[in-house]
Amino acid sequence: MLTYEPDATIAHRLDPRTKLAVQIGFAATALAHTTPRALALLSALTVGILFAARVSLWRTLVAYRFALGILALAPLLAGLTLGSPWFDTAAAVTSGLASYRVALVLFVSAAYVRSTPVRKSRAAIQRTVPGKPGQVLGIGVALVFRFLPVLRGDLRTIRQAMAARLGTERSAVDRAGTIGLLGLTRAFDRADRLSLALRARCFAWNPTLPPLAFSRVDYLALGLAVALAWSAFY
Template sequence: MLTFEPDETLAHRLDPRSKLAVQIGFAATALAHPTPRALIVLSVLTGLLLAAASVSLRRTLVAYRFALIVLVLAPILSGLSLGTPWFDRPAAVTSGLASYRVLLILLVSAAYVRSTPVRASRAAIQRTIPGKPGQVLGTGIALVFRFLPVLQSDLRTIREAMAARLGTERGAIDRASTIGTLGITRAFNRADRLSLALQARCFAWNPTLPPLEFSRVDYPALVLAIGLALSAFY
């Protein structure tokens, strides 16, 4: 599960606004340049960003295992055809490059999640986007970061309970429908409890957020973000 972990890495010392800028620039470049040569360069950069946040590649891939299944199946399904030649290799290659770009973006986002507290992310968004839109977006992202791990834990608990009751002996469709039904029920229950908790704590749209300040280590990150953003146009 990908969550914030306190550490003393370079990524942890960066201002969250710098990290968001790098992410946006990286995503723009990855989407604008689908060529193998560009993806090789972006792969090296991804490795450096993961190292800067001390992110374990194995743990990250395990956390993204369901997304990886989709990314692996996409090129295969894109290449299949109903007539000769039965498998369109160029289409599969194009889809494979697109899947790889998405994987790189997910890995870079993992470095951000591990190195950035939720409150710092909210502060960065609200101070970058002024007014009510920034408050709504910051609050939404903060709730998502806190809510998703809880939902994942609920799904894992449901699966473990089914396995303990020999649920693995049942058919795949039956297991999926049971997990889906119970998962949705728990999600709605969690949402109701979250709403009640926010009311009980006098939820504020504009709370006191942690101070943010650029330091020396942020300037190279901002230069990298600007370079990545400009490279998307060339």
């Protein structure tokens, strides 16, 4: 799973608010433009962003394998018809282009995850969205980034334990039900322990957050974000 890794890349030096702005601008442009030329330019930009954050393409593909599998399956399902000609090529191409744009957005988000600490993500959100909504949103993002890898680890442990006990010999429905039930049990147990830990540490709604500051590189990246957002309207 993709997580933050300390490094000295350009992406690591950027302010998290800048990286969020680039992501928003990129997503807006990717969803607005469907021509092959636009997708080629966005693909080149995605490669540049991954290079700037030094993201491993293989690790990204492995981390997003389930989402990418669904995106690859979507054009096939969209093209199927109940009657002649049985497969609509135009519908499949339209769905395939949409899936490709979503995949590009996922790859750009991978660069953000690898280059941004959780505390700085929370600080960026709370300083962008004022008041209690920003605090709630920042806390939610921080908990998701910290809690999701733990839950994935629990599911992996459950699957390995089932395999060691010849659980692979059982039916797919039985295995899915067992994993789902044990996964939910572990998730609720983790949530209870998290709640207790937060109370024990005197959880604060507005803790001291890390300082954020824009540099010269940030202004260049913000210019890119504005250009991407502006291009979504043309």
